[in-house]
Amino acid sequence: MRERMRKLTAAILMLVMVSVMFTACGSNSSDKSDNATQESTSAYVSEDIKVAALKGPTAIGMVKLMSDNEYNKTANNYTFQIEAAADAFTADLIKGDVQIAAMPCNAAATLYNKSNGKVSVVGINTLGVLYILDNKGEVTNVSDLKGRTIYTTGKGTTPEYTLRYLLNTNGIDPDKDVHIEFKSEASEVAAIMASAKEETVAMLPQPFATTVLMNNKEARIALDVTKEWENVSKDGSTVVTGVIVVNTEYYNNHKAAVDKFLEEYKLSADYVNANVDEVSTLVEKYGITKAAVAKQAIPKCNITIITGSDAKDKISKYLNVLYEANPASVGGKLPEDNFYK
Secondary structure, eight states: OOHHHHHHHHHHHHHHHHHHHHHHHHHEEEEEEEHHHHHHHSSSOOOEEEEEEEEEEHTTHHHHHHHHTTTTTTSEEEEEEEEESSGTTTTHHHTTTSSSEEEEHEEEEEHHHHTSSSEEEEEEOOOOEEEEEEESSSSGGGGGGOOOOOEOOOOOSHHHOOOOOOHTTTTTOTTTEEEEEEESSSSHHHHHHHHHHHOEEEEETTTHHHHHHOOOTTTTEEEEEEHHHHHHHSSSOOOEEEEEEEHHHHHHHHHHHEEEEEEEHHHHHHHHOOOOHHHHHHHHHSSOOOOHHHHHGGGSEEEEOHHHHHHHHHHHHHHHHHHHOOGGGGGGSSSOOGGGG
């Protein structure tokens, strides 16, 4: 009897020990899993990043990101600076006080050359947004621009060189056959066009082109500049209006933060394109343009995010066209490969 009880007791103790071992193993495995999850979640440390952009499509694509940032829903802590002209933030971008900026493509190349590579491009955020408008219905093709005054903005940046390329490829000397009158801001051109009674022609980006159409019922879109460009392009290039630029030193030391920004910008751009009505209110909230204008303009803004080799291909082809037309348009020479990140 005692022997039987001894064996039963030993068996029970063995079962208890086995149970404890499995429980410990399971707990250890669970702890490791939980720790791995926590490490994965907490591996990225939020950074403070100042982002600059221009009033227009380059900023419109960011408005959902701006809103999420306001409510602490972003991976990084962003401060946004929205300006009418890139000159307002280029010096700070070179110094690193602004870490990321959205700006005209050719201006980015020029800044790269002038700063000896202190800025780099990480993607395209806006394709063609330029349109030629008239208020008398007399412009139906590029050749109809000969002999006219064309109001526009962006002297020394994408709009000027894009217009010059279109004119030259259609046999029009931009310095003799037309008069290009530059204004400092697109809003000035829009105001002239919106109130014009006599024949007036202007080249404007969105959303300013839409503002004109809403304020002057006689005005109309005569030419889509992107389509006209592609009609004469020999290498399959297209208009690249806006790019995302980074301070090179910041990128080299904080690549993960820039990558997070690009991820969040893509989510924002996709949201903007898919939720025009809702986003229009954000566009007005952040002082870019009126909601009613944004609602009609966004579908014509070609807001996107293109990175990597595809971005390099599109940007390099576009810059090459500008360079062949006028080397000064890209800062005197084409950027080297390290311009592209």
